[in-house]
Amino acid sequence: MSNALDEIVTLIAPHNRKGVAVTPSTTFATHLEWDSLTVMDFVAEMEDHFDIIIPLNLLPDLETVGQVADAVNELLEKKNG
């Protein structure tokens, strides 16, 4: 099983204006205070980093960093399937 969590935390760092300590339970909206546009741009960044497609349809269910890591892991497994 691949683990994208560490790489996602690294990708978040440059956008972490509040200097929040990022853990799997960190939320994008409340803790990182990202608006919907920032989230969508970050999705594009993750897509390019992992060479996958992350459909926007998934976003309503991805509130925390951990949930995003799980979704990315799943997409990576499907891709390398």
Next chain:
Amino acid sequence: MADLFDKFDPMIRAREALGFEDSSPIDVVMEKVISPTEAVIKGKRTILAGTNNYLGLTMDPRCIQAAHEALDAWGTGTTGSRVLNGTYTGHKALEAAIARLYGAGHCMVFSTGFLANMATIGTIAGKDDVIIIDADSHASIYDACKMSDATIVRFKHNDPDDLDKRLRRLGNGSNVLIVIEGLYSMLGDKAPMKELVEVKNRHGASLMVDEAHSLGVFGETGCGVVQEAGVMDDVEFVVGTFSKSVGTIGGYCVSNHPKFEILRLAARPYMFTASLPPSVVASALKAVEILGSEPQHREKLWRNARQLHEGLTRAGFNLGATPSPVVAVKIDDRDMAVRLWEQLLNNGVYVNLAMPPATPQGLNLLRCSLSAAHTEEQVRTIVDTFERLARSNSVLSKPAA
């Protein structure tokens, strides 16, 4: 106890923090419309530089006459859906005229431009399909995607290579609908149409272009950016609106797809809303004829656009894009954008105040849109007012003594 409206508290606080002294954009009331480019606001004669009335046709005597005649002959409204009692001779004539303008096999007319996107995007792409949209797409495109059961993917604004990359990751392009706009309404930047079409063709996907802000503005007969780029035959669907160049309200979609007409039975925003009133249809039909056959309005519009763009550039403003009928002035500081917007209005110039999340890249914009009906002198007044107020607020440095 929780209240349904508690979720709006952050928005209420954000709005209160904007610090309008007197009136905010949602308080602007047109007390009298003098011409397509002038109205009375707060008792003051004001130049309208933010109405999307690109060809100035809202007060063309021929359009008004056509609307009058239809009103007298057909009444104030259809009180029905296009699929019940709401299709009149005029609706069919309008669809035929737009199809003719585009040389397309099919055209459907909708009750607003917003609904045209909801009805087409939201219906054409289903559960097993993919919609790829430009990141800077209009709210109606994003909302249409929400309505669709398709997989939604976003590509970097106006970036053919980024689109190519995402299409490659998806693999098969045959069930992919790409949605872009001809001219983007906030910054006034144009899609690199030829390059995007080339990528689309290579992957075998379908392309929909929203020409809301480009109908009547680009191309030999005003069809839009697809016509200007010479790729009309390579675009599967064009959607647009009557609420800008056409000077009234409504939307359309043209296509050569052999099964296109089935949308009349499948697209819910077409079926479950009342059709356009006869007077609206009649003025739209007249305006479509005018925009296709009288290039002089387009030429005047572009002269005005270049004059405004040059004037504001020379004054030292930072603008959103190369010249187009949308000229967006970037103001770094949000409070300053608010103050300048209000001072412009108090000095007789109405523009649009645009802020995130409605704008890309977190920009604060004083967005102007030109009309063919603006005079050279009005454009000069817009430039002069912008420059004077920006200098007195130290947004631009003082002119050399």
